[in-house]
Amino acid sequence: MSQVAYSQYDHPGQSRTPSAESVSRHLHRAHAANKGHAHDYTLVHHGRQVRVGPVAFWIVVGTLVIMGVWSIATGTYFAFRDDVLTGLIGRQASMQFAYEDRIAELRGQIDRITSRQLLDQEQFDQKVQALLRRQQLLEQRTAAIAGDVVTTGSIKPARVPELRNAPVKPSPISDTVIFTAPPDREARLQSREGTSGNTRLADAANSAGMDGMLARVSLSLDRIDRKQTATLTDMEEKADSKARAIGGVLSDLGISVPKVSPAAPSATGGPYIPLKAPKGDTSAFARQLYRINVAHAQIDRYMRTLTNVPVRKPVVGSMDMSSPFGSRMDPFLRGPAIHTGIDLRGDTGDPVRATASGRVVTASWQGGYGNMVEIDHGNGLSTRYGHMSKIEVKVGQQVAIGQTIGRIGSTGRSTGPHLHYETRIDERPVDPQKFLRAGLRLGSGVLGSNI
Template identity: 60%
Template sequence: SIPAVPGASRPPARGPAIEPSAAPATPKPSPISDTVIFTAPPDREARLESRSPVLANVQPNQATKLAGVDNVLTRLTRSLDQVEARQLAMLSSAEETLESKLRRMRGVITDLGLDMGQLEAAAPKGAMGGPFVPVKLGAESGPFERQLYRINITRAQVEKMNRTLSLVPYRKPVIGEVEFTSGFGVRSDPFLGRPAMHTGLDFRAATGDPVRVTANGKVVNAGWSGGYGRMVEVDHGNGLSTRYGHLSEINVKIGQQVKIGDIIGEVGSTGRSTGPHLHYETRIDGEAVDPQKFLRAGVRLSAG
């Protein structure tokens, strides 16, 4: 036996022999594998998902695109409808104005007892020409085209009537306010004091004031004519004529063509006159008619 050494540890008790290859008491780790399982943290997982392409959202929604186009077309159609409505309203106003003017023109000629056919035949025609191409409205014509067609027809009729009325003496022979010193009809003769027929209107005016022709025509008399003194007579065609008496000066010659507003002479007091004024007559087929009838027609025509 081996003697005990003081302070030395006691040798372990002998037990069965341990095999070198025997497994230790703690569990063995899992064997190493070629497959690696990686688990991403939740926030990382979310970031990865957000980067994943979503094919459903790449292509725009076709229905949404069509709806947008429909909205644009609807707004455009509404805008065009509003423009067309305004245009139709303007055309309606223009059409009513032209029709009203045409009615007044025809009414004036009727009231004056003039023959429309004769006046239209004698009316001057402008220099124009070209092949005849009739205007037709297609079956597909809309309200705008039909209304514009009517307006053009009415405008042509108004222009023709204007040419016709250029031969009717309804304008004033002197400028300024109309003031009569003597009217048409029976009156007391200023020289004899007896009733006598006054065949015209006496316009108050000063010596030298311009006298203007009241319609287109041709001068058929220009000179001294008895009680008229210096007098100008203009033939307007279709039996219509005007006379301008007591002139101090005459500015036209027989055979001269004159147009509305041309100055044919100056106011005076020649002939059978008591003072400066214009004696003005309108005649139909040689017979004197009241000039006020024509002047009222002029007021009516200028009303609109």
């Protein structure tokens, strides 16, 4: 039963005694407190008291008892049942092996991906190298035919994207793989199919982009190749056509090229390097280019021959022929006669041009010719220009094609201003119209404007 403590407050010169009413009130409170905690349990530890109700106390005691019994029963069961322990150990070993197998499988996948990337990179590098070699070959072809592009049509190389030899490195792949065991602690691993699928799609897209770019570059090079082939074919056809035309004209004139070919032009030289036909497994481009070079060499030989063949007109503008070559009625004696040239009407003072290159052998008054100029073109070919009002060249002078050698007049045995023009082979007069028609056949494309 609780005791009630009375306190007394000491004050200087004063004391206080509790009243009966206050003592009764304290006794009532103490009795009520003792009555409410009559069945509680008090736990004392180091002077501290913890009061617990009977229900909570017995719950705690029952829980402790059950846990103890369960621990004793489990320990006894495991102690006398080796198969359970063996099963647990085997399960752990199986889980470990499963994780190791999964790790090995993933590492194998990583190795395969890396190998595939390296293989793709190698194939890409090979394709790039092949395109670079092809581009270089096309550039060499363009340079080889650049000399003839002006006359046969220009080739503008397409802008091909530049391809460098920088290796394309694959994305770095880490060899460290971190696994997290599932909550149920079984040998199940969560795969990342979504991420792997996205990676594969991205790689496929990149690969498709590279392949597309290489395909576009290859198509561009194909177009350049076809254009070069077409241009080269056109060059060959034009060269062959030109060579055949000049050769046919010279043949019709009865001129043998080896006989009439002049000496080498002045101010030329260099070591002799023969043009050899390609041998072995050469490309069609090389063989075609060789044929074009041969044709151009032949054309050059023909052109140097034509510079000494009088196939151009001796007067400026259209020719107005007043008397042809051959038999005619003499304008003075009115009897049959032989005309060794052709007469071309003109105005006094009109220029007279050399019809071929050569050396002046006569530049003076020559009886019925009047003022006459004779030019030796070599190899038995010569031309005469008569009845001129003025002579503008001297004996021994070298004249070029189209150079003015005098002026039209009416000197000598003439009835009016005109040009008497003769063509001779080995001092024998031949019809000049045969040479002039040959010049018209060749046209300005071969002879230029002086035809």
